[in-house]
Amino acid sequence: MPYRDVRGGFERARRTGHVATVVRALAEKADFYVPAEQVADLAWLRPRVHTKTSLAASTETRLEHAIAVDGSRQVVEARPGLPSVQYGYVQAAAVYLDLEAVESQRAERFVDPVVLHRASRRALVSLDFPTAGAYMRPGMDIRQSWRELVDARFRRKRIDVNGLNQTLLQLLYLIHGDPETPASTIDVNCPACGAHAIPVPSSGRACPTGQCGERLFPTDVLGLQEEVVEDGSNESPLTRLMQTVELLILLGLMTLLWRSARDEYLTRTLFILDGPLALYGPGAPVMRRALEFVQQMARTMPGLGPYVCGAEKTGTFVDYARAIARHDGLKPGELLRVDAEVIGHITNSPHPQQYGKDDYWGRKFFYRCLDGRTLVLTVPPAQGAAYDRHGGQPDPSAYPILPGVLDVIDRTGSAMYQDAIIPIALAHGAAAYPIGVGTDVLKLVAKRKLGLDQASCPDRG
Numbered sequence: 001m002p003y004r005d006v007r008g009g010f011e012r013a014r015r016t017g018h019v020a021t022v023v024r025a026l027a028e029k030a031d032f033y034v035p036a037e038q039v040a041d042l043a044w045l046r047p048r049v050h051t052k053t054s055l056a057a058s059t060e061t062r063l064e065h066a067i068a069v070d071g072s073r074q075v076v077e078a079r080p081g082l083p084s085v086q087y088g089y090v091q092a093a094a095v096y097l098d099l100e101a102v103e104s105q106r107a108e109r110f111v112d113p114v115v116l117h118r119a120s121r122r123a124l125v126s127l128d129f130p131t132a133g134a135y136m137r138p139g140m141d142i143r144q145s146w147r148e149l150v151d152a153r154f155r156r157k158r159i160d161v162n163g164l165n166q167t168l169l170q171l172l173y174l175i176h177g178d179p180e181t182p183a184s185t186i187d188v189n190c191p192a193c194g195a196h197a198i199p200v201p202s203s204g205r206a207c208p209t210g211q212c213g214e215r216l217f218p219t220d221v222l223g224l225q226e227e228v229v230e231d232g233s234n235e236s237p238l239t240r241l242m243q244t245v246e247l248l249i250l251l252g253l254m255t256l257l258w259r260s261a262r263d264e265y266l267t268r269t270l271f272i273l274d275g276p277l278a279l280y281g282p283g284a285p286v287m288r289r290a291l292e293f294v295q296q297m298a299r300t301m302p303g304l305g306p307y308v309c310g311a312e313k314t315g316t317f318v319d320y321a322r323a324i325a326r327h328d329g330l331k332p333g334e335l336l337r338v339d340a341e342v343i344g345h346i347t348n349s350p351h352p353q354q355y356g357k358d359d360y361w362g363r364k365f366f367y368r369c370l371d372g373r374t375l376v377l378t379v380p381p382a383q384g385a386a387y388d389r390h391g392g393q394p395d396p397s398a399y400p401i402l403p404g405v406l407d408v409i410d411r412t413g414s415a416m417y418q419d420a421i422i423p424i425a426l427a428h429g430a431a432a433y434p435i436g437v438g439t440d441v442l443k444l445v446a447k448r449k450l451g452l453d454q455a456s457c458p459d460r461g
């Protein structure tokens with residue numbers, strides 16, 4: 001029977017509603033293998049379960065701050081009557097969270113549209129350009145158009161917070177160097193002749209092979225052009241671009257604390273990425289740089305750190321983790337080591353030991369919070385790669401920051417991870433500050449220590 005709507009009329013199905021119903025009925029009847037439905041016998045997982053208390057080191061520092069980074073993207077039709085002409089928009093926001101204040105506040109679940117509007121205007125970086133059916137200028141294909149537009153946007157768009165006024169391009173060179181000194185060149189492959197590892201300065205250069213005469217851009221290292229297609233909306237490379245921008249913001253803000261407050265604040269701040277610590281497909285070189293960059297920082301820290309994790313909310317691993325928890329395979333306060341055998345169960349792959357090696361700079365762990373919810377976290381190892389050809393490093397002991405990360409998750413409740421970042425800011429009005437243009441991040445993390453009140457925090461629209 002159809003539902004009544006508020007005016008008493010019958011609810012009308014959306015135009016494609018019946019298609020979804022038919023497909024769902026087909027799927028229910030079809031016989032296929034769903035790993036998340038096959039979790040009845042979980043005894044084999046028990047040897048992989050660690051308790052949070054068994055991981056914690058005695059000299060643990062309690063983290064006081066979190067900086068969360070979250071991006072969004074959208075593709076829209078740009079010309080009436082021409083649906084093939086698509087325009088893309090990417091934005092990334094960062095939020096500072098005072099963990100103790102978050103802890104002491106009850107999360108409000110109501111969305112305040114005024115606050116939401118204000119928060120969305122504070123996106124730290126946004127960029128837009130035609131993604132399909134429209135070109136930078138006549139006489140170029142869509143891949144070339146993407147390459148030149150991304151290069152142009154990376155030169156112009158900057159992370160403009162106090163103490164870190166850097167363009168996206170400068171940040172790209174920074175993570176290819178070390179936290180102290182940016183690289184002077186980035187190695188890229190020529191998209192025309194395929195020549196490998198050509199060092200490209202920030203001004204760009206011509207391909208030196210003499211065969212193609214192609215102009216090379218430093219942003220070619222992102223590999224976006226490999227996924228750009230002539231006929232399609234190109235959401236996939238746009239998503240990759242968004243993830244790259246998120247990563248540059250994350251590492252940029254981390255560098256700011258590393259340079260100016262390593263001892264006092266970087267050791268007490270958790271950086272959280274909304275989504276896994278990963279860059280899929282052709283983004284592998286940048287993903288590897290991210291891990292190396294964080295490990296370089298870690299070697300110069302007075303204690304543990306930098307603390308960084310990714311929080312996944314969707315996907316096969318999340319479904320599987322929740323299924324395990326539902327069947328009591330993971331109890332509150334327990335962590336599951338996700339080794340090759342577990343990965344094999346989840347991905348149904350005959351080669352699970354190679355999983356993640358080209359995409360992930362953090363290792364997945366399943367954690368059941370003390371409040372009962374289940375999270376899939378990615379955390380970078382102190383040394384070496386999280387994944388490699390031979391199963392990588394599944395053991396929690398390779399991730400010394402893990403206990404500190406889990407502690408934050410339990411103290412703040414998983415409400416913090418259940419929603420995107422801007423809802424986090426909404427949920428914790430007095431404990432969360434959007435980091436926008438001109439924000440003094442250092443002042444945010446220092447305010448409790450220095451006794452500054454909220455009014456002295458930057459609050460520009």
Ligand SMILES: [Zn+2]
Nearest residue numbers: 190193207212
């Ligand atoms: Zn070439």
